Every structure is written in C-alpha cells, then in structure tokens.
Amino acid sequence: MFLRRVTPSVFLILITFLCSAVLAAEDSDQSPFAVLSVDAPRPSQHVMGWVDSREVLSLNGSWKFLVDPMQVGTPGSLFGGWATTRVPEDEYQLLEYSYANAADIRVPGDFNTQFDELLYYRDTVWYQRHFDIDLSKQGRYHLWFGGANYKTTVYLNGQAVAHQSGGYVPFSIDVTDYLLLKDNDLIVQVNNRLDADTVPTERTDWWPYGGLTRDVMLVHTPEAYIVNASVQLDDDLSTVAGHVQTYGMSAGEEVVISLPEIDVSAITQTDDSGVARFKFEASLDQWSPSNPKLYEVQIASDSDQISDRLGFRTIAVEGTQIFLNGEPIRFRGISTHEEPIGRDGVAYSRADMDALFGEAKQLGVNFVRAAHYPYSRHAAKAADEMGLLLWEEVPIYWNINWENPETLRIARDQVARLVQRDWNRASVVVWSVANETTYSEPRMAFLNRLIQDVRELDDTRLVSAALLGDTRRELQHVVTYLAANGLASDIPSDREKRIFQQVINAAGDNAPRRNSSFNLLITDPLGELVDLVSYNEYFGWYYSRFIADQTGVSERTIRLLMLELMPKVTLASAFDKPMFISEFGAGAKAGKRGEGVRTEDYQANVYRAQFEMIANSPQVQGMTPWILKDFRAMLRSLGGVQDFRNRKGLIDENGRRKQAFYVLRDFYAGDWGRQ
Numbered sequence: 204m205f206l207r208r209v210t211p212s213v214f215l216i217l218i219t220f221l222c223s224a225v226l227a228a229e230d231s232d233q234s235p236f237a238v239l240s241v242d243a244p245r246p247s248q249h250v251m252g253w254v255d256s257r258e259v260l261s262l263n264g265s266w267k268f269l270v271d272p273m274q275v276g277t278p279g280s281l282f283g284g285w286a287t288t289r290v291p292e293d294e295y296q297l298l299e300y301s302y303a304n305a306a307d308i309r310v311p312g313d314f315n316t317q318f319d320e321l322l323y324y325r326d327t328v329w330y331q332r333h334f335d336i337d338l339s340k341q342g343r344y345h346l347w348f349g350g351a352n353y354k355t356t357v358y359l360n361g362q363a364v365a366h367q368s369g370g371y372v373p374f375s376i377d378v379t380d381y382l383l384l385k386d387n388d389l390i391v392q393v394n395n396r397l398d399a400d401t402v403p404t405e406r407t408d409w410w411p412y413g414g415l416t417r418d419v420m421l422v423h424t425p426e427a428y429i430v431n432a433s434v435q436l437d438d439d440l441s442t443v444a445g446h447v448q449t450y451g452m453s454a455g456e457e458v459v460i461s462l463p464e465i466d467v468s469a470i471t472q473t474d475d476s477g478v479a480r481f482k483f484e485a486s487l488d489q490w491s492p493s494n495p496k497l498y499e500v501q502i503a504s505d506s507d508q509i510s511d512r513l514g515f516r517t518i519a520v521e522g523t524q525i526f527l528n529g530e531p532i533r534f535r536g537i538s539t540h541e542e543p544i545g546r547d548g549v550a551y552s553r554a555d556m557d558a559l560f561g562e563a564k565q566l567g568v569n570f571v572r573a574a575h576y577p578y579s580r581h582a583a584k585a586a587d588e589m590g591l592l593l594w595e596e597v598p599i600y601w602n603i604n605w606e607n608p609e610t611l612r613i614a615r616d617q618v619a620r621l622v623q624r625d626w627n628r629a630s631v632v633v634w635s636v637a638n639e640t641t642y643s644e645p646r647m648a649f650l651n652r653l654i655q656d657v658r659e660l661d662d663t664r665l666v667s668a669a670l671l672g673d674t675r676r677e678l679q680h681v682v683t684y685l686a687a688n689g690l691a692s693d694i695p696s697d698r699e700k701r702i703f704q705q706v707i708n709a710a711g712d713n714a715p716r717r718n719s720s721f722n723l724l725i726t727d728p729l730g731e732l733v734d735l736v737s738y739n740e741y742f743g744w745y746y747s748r749f750i751a752d753q754t755g756v757s758e759r760t761i762r763l764l765m766l767e768l769m770p771k772v773t774l775a776s777a778f779d780k781p782m783f784i785s786e787f788g789a790g791a792k793a794g795k796r797g798e799g800v801r802t803e804d805y806q807a808n809v810y811r812a813q814f815e816m817i818a819n820s821p822q823v824q825g826m827t828p829w830i831l832k833d834f835r836a837m838l839r840s841l842g843g844v845q846d847f848r849n850r851k852g853l854i855d856e857n858g859r860r861k862q863a864f865y866v867l868r869d870f871y872a873g874d875w876g877r878q
C-alpha cells in the first residue's frame with residue numbers, strides 16, 4: 204500500500220505541496236489541474252509566400268515528444284510548465300515531465316502513425332527541440348509552419364509567440380526579438396481534438412492526423428522585405444498583372460518584376476500600404492496539362508528579392524463549357540486524400556506527392572480533386588510540373604456550426620491562407636468552399652462569405668463546392684423508375700414484382716413508363732454563387748440499401764436493377780453553368796472477386812454504369828471519381844474488409860490496382876475523355 208512506504212517527512216512534504224496547490228487554485232478559483240490556455244498572438248493574416256526562394260534554417264528532423272492526455276502541461280496548470288525545457292538542478296528538485304528522456308519523433312509527419320499506441324489519439328501533445336542561429340545577419344527571423352493539426356501554441360525560449368486554430372494551412376511568426384545565439388528552446392503544443400465548432404467538426408470520413416504534419420523552418424528576411432505576390436495572366440493571354448505585398452517599406456519604393464527567359468521586366472512602386480501593383484505585356488507559352496511550361500519569375504526591391512517558377516494560363520466558364528486558355532476542356536479527374544502510397548499517415552513531402560499524382564497520371568487524368576482540406580505546398584508545385592489541373596478545398600465538411608462566429612473566423616482563415624499560398628500555382632484552377640453541406644439560411648450566409656473572400660483574394664480561378672442532391676426527393680423518384688423497370692425484368696421475384704406493382708399504382712399518373720429516362724436535377728441555391736456546379740452522387744452504391752429497407756425488396760434486386768437503370772439516368776443542374784461530378788464510387792477489397800458488393804467486379808460494374816450516366820449528361824464537363832487510394836477512416840470498421848479504411852480506392856494503401864483502375868483508364872482514353 205503506497206502510504207505504508209511513505210516516511211512521515213515525505214508524507215508531510217506531499218500534504219504541504221498539495222494543500223499549497225489547492226490553496227493557490229482556490230485563490231485563482233481554478234482546479235489545480237485546470238486546462239489553461241495561454242494568451243498568444245495570432246499569426247499575421249498575410250501569408251509569407253515564395254518561401255522556397257528564401258534563406259531558411261530547416262527545423263525538420265528529430266524532435267522530442269511528450270503526450271499530455273490530461274492537458275496538464277500548459278503553463279499555469281498544477282503540473283504545467285512544459286513550455287520550457289527544464290532539467291532538475293539537483294536530486295531534490297521535483298519535476299513531473301522531462302524532454303531529455305522523452306520519445307523521439309520525426310517532423311514533418313503526423314504523430315498517430317509514428318507510435319502504435321497513438322493511432323486513435325485525439326488530444327494534446329508537445330514537441331521540443333533546440334536550435335542555434337547565426338544572429339550576425341541583420342534582418343528579421345520568422346518561424347514558419349507549413350501546417351499543424353489542429354490547435355497549435357508555439358513557445359520560443361519560454362515565450363508564447365503564436366496560437367493558431369485550424370490545421371492544414373501555413374502560418375508564420377516574426378520571432379526576431381525572442382531569439383538567442385545558442386540553444387533556442389522551441390516547444391510546440393498541438394491538440395488534434397475536434398468538436399462541433401471546429402473546421403471540420405469531429406465527424407469526418409478521413410483520419411484526424413495530428414501534430415506537426417508539415418515542414419517547419421526559420422526564414423530569414425531583410426528588415427524591409429517582400430511578404431508575398433500574386434502574378435496572373437489576364438484573359439487576353441498577353442498581359443501579366445498582379446500585386447506585391449511588402450513589409451517595412453515606405454510608399455514610392457521601387458519593385459521590379461522580371462521574367463529573364465523572355466527578357467521582360469516591369470518596374471512599379473509601393474503605395475502607402477506597402478503594396479506595389481503591376482501590369483505588363485508579355486508573350487508567353489501558355490501552361491496546360493499537355494504543355495506544363497514554367498517560367499522563372501523574379502521580384503526584387505532595393506533590400507529583398509524572391510523568385511519562383513510559375514506557369515501562365517487562364518481558366519473560365521461560359522454557359523455550360525469550361526475553357527482553358529480559351530479552348531474548351533473537360534476535367535478528366537480523380538479524387539485523392541493527402542496520404543502517400545505505401546506508407547502510413549499523412550503525405551508531407553514532394554516525393555510523396557510526385558508518387559501519388561504520378562499514379563493518378565497513369566489513369567490518363569488531367570485533373571485531381573485534392574479533397575477535403577489544403578494539402579502541403581508540395582502538392583500544387585508537383586501538379587504545376589506534372590501538368591495536372593487541381594481542385595483545392597477547405598474542410599467545410601458536412602455538419603459545420605454555421606452560426607458560431609469563431610467557426611466562421613477559422614473557416615475564413617483557412618480560405619485566406621490557402622489562396623495566398625497557392626494563388627500563383629498554374630495547376631490550381633478551382634477553389635472549393637464546402638463538401639456535402641445541407642441547405643439552410645445560415646449555411647448560405649456562411650458560404651457566401653467564404654466565396655466573397657475567395658473572389659476578393661483571387662478572381663482568376665473558378666469557385667465551386669461539392670453539393671448533395673435532395674436525396675429524399677430523388678430516392679422517391681428513383682423507386683418508381685426501379686419499379687417500372689423491375690416489372691419488365693426477370694431479376695425480381697414474383698413477390699417483389701407485386702411490391703413494384705403497388706409502387707406503380709400509388710404513383711398513378713406520375714408513374715414512369717418502362718425504359719423512360721430518369722433526369723436528376725440539381726437545384727441547390729448555392730449553384731447561383733459558384734462557377735462550377737459540382738455534385739457528389741453514389742448511384743450503384745449507397746442508395747440501394749436505403750431503398751431495400753423502405754420497400755421490402757431485396758438489396759440484391761435493387762442493386763442489379765439500379766445497374767440496369769443507370770444508363771437511363773441523366774444528370775443536370777438548374778443553372779446555366781458547367782456541371783461536375785465531384786464524387787461517385789464503390790468500395791472493394793483488393794483481390795476480392797466475384798458477385799456482390801465489396802468485390803472488384805462490382806466496383807468495376809458501378810464505374811461502367813456511371814460512365815453511361817455521365818455520357819448521357821451533356822451538362823457534365825468533368826468528374827473526379829471517389830477515390831484514387833484506399834484511406835484511413837474511423838467510420839469504416841468492417842473487420843476483414845475495411846479495418847478502419849475506406850476502400851473506395853482504385854488502388855489499395857500499398858498501391859495494388861483494382862479492376863476499376865483499368866476501367867476508368869480505358870474510359871478516359873475514349874471519346875468522352877478526348878473531347
């Protein structure tokens with residue numbers, strides 16, 4: 204028993220210690236273990252761009268790592284203070300944590316898949332490392348994070364220098380005034396817990412990978428420096444225009460933008476707010492998937508210079524057509540999650556994205572939907588070089604709290620940071636502000652705000668959102684078509700045909716004729732606000748079980764009839780805009796063959812039936828089937844088949860291709876794809 208071994212003097216110390224702690228807590232009317240958040244500044248809204256041309260100290264590599272399931276490490280909490288690296292001065296100093304003998308962890312990368320016991324962990328962790336810096340160089344030093352999931356507080360030499368809520372997007376802090384020459388103590392607290400007010404909420408069909416999931420670096424700039432710049436090709440295909448954001452420069456300072464390869468440069472000046480606008484003529488080889496031409500672009504002021512390799516192209520919609528560089532184009536695409544092939548956890552490197560997008564290219568795609576959140580900066584850079592068009596999106600997913608101001612602030616921050624990071628990426632042609640959100644007035648107001656934010660930051664790309672149909676109305680409609688076709692088919696049993704006859708009788712004059720086509724119409728008012736009307740539909744997969752439950756007809760009959768009906772379905776929207784199928788698909792365990800769901804054969808048959816639907820639908824100008832690769836998802840527990848992975852991939856987590864991979868590749872090589 205613990206107490207028997209405690210000597211009276213230690214016992215006395217223990218009681219005194221706890222009493223003083225409780226008294227202290229009573230003074231501050233907080234429990235001694237209260238989870239205290241510290242005050243720390245939010246990072247600047249202006250995203251530091253063009254970082255790969257900067258002089259940086261990479262802070263990637265091995266860090267020390269502590270798990271804090273009761274959030275006791277926050278400074279001010281009873282056992283808190285983990286925000287500084289301390290070692291006991293002698294054997295009498297009582298510490299409740301130590302980085303010295305903590306675990307090692309790789310940065311970047313999620314923590315969930317670096318420790319088996321943390322795979323499902325959704326709470327607080329602490330990262331720690333030291334670094335030296337040569338402070339003889341004048342200028343400013345900025346701690347730059349490619350992204351951290353989900354709530355992050357950064358401490359440098361014991362000072363809370365930044366707090367960021369929201370994963371996936373970059374943020375940086377000027378830490379010049381906190382730096383030491385040697386042994387800078389950098390500690391980062393990250394919590395990947397999500398709830399009803401976060402963005403996304405705790406309900407997602409992807410893994411809540413947490414931690415320092417992206418690159419970390421210390422960026423050096425002059426005292427007066429260039430923060431970011433947007434460089435775009437105008438619709439006339441011969442004018443380059445944009446603006447340069449600076450810090451510490453007064454009005455009238457000269458800024459030069461140049462493209463050495465074509466010996467063109469333009470001179471401009473900063474205005475009162477430090478912004479320098481420019482517009483100049485240039486004869487450029489336009490970027491496209493078949494010709495991913497990139498130019499070195501240099502931007503210089505008296506004190507600073509940045510550079511990047513940029514493609515120049517235009518993207519526009521007119522009526523129900525999409526135009527790239529003035530030519531009609533169809534988006535032959537595939538959806539992805541940010542997971543590497545053959546390694547567990549998040550994708551975080553250029554090599555990861557080259558491999559993932561390289562496999563997508565094997566399908567013959569010209570387009571990738573990078574679902575459902577901003578990927579690392581390496582994704583769009585890889586797509587620029589590989590000639591892939593990209594849809595990038597923010598995680599406004601399913602059941603967002605539309606009426607919480609802090610939720611809106613975080614959502615707007617996600618949009619602003621993503622756009623400012625990638626607004627020069629030729630590959631990025633679509634910004635998406637939502638996925639499968641049901642209609643309500645608060646939802647419309649929230650998304651309208653995000654769409655306005657996007658267009659104010661960058662009006663050169665298309666705006667979209669992956670919409671849901673009016674599923675209940677559609678399904679009632681589908682049932683009558685299934686009944687009409689079922690009565691003339693030899694698939695249903697006599698009992699089932701009697702049920703179908705009752706459905707037809709109940710439909711009366713509205714009963715469809717056998718073999719008539721079924722037109723599905725998207726009418727979501729959000730269609731008015733976007734450029735591309737995108738729609739997630741799962742004909743051949745989800746609806747069948749619901750219809751079987753509702754009608755008492757077997758799911759097998761419904762599925763087989765559905766696959767027969769799909770070629771008679773047309774998809775359209777109530778808006779004179781291009782339509783885009785942002786998701787369709789079916790699950791399959793790689794290697795499982797034969798009849799029935801979750802086989803490769805069934806998945807391939809759903810794809811074949813989907814292609815007939817899409818080929819019947821002239822408004823549809825693109826699609827990104829769900830999904831390239833099987834991915835981790837807590838929603839998908841079916842033992843022996845899913846094992847907490849969503850298996851709608853065309854390849855499994857190790858890159859093993861399923862039959863449907865080849866079915867999609869052949870379709871894209873055909874007429875529809877070649878349009």
Ligand code: GCU
Binds near residue numbers: 639739829
């Ligand atoms: C939804 C959702 C995806 C999800 C997919 C599925 O449409 O957008 O995030 O993974 O369907 O059910 O597999």
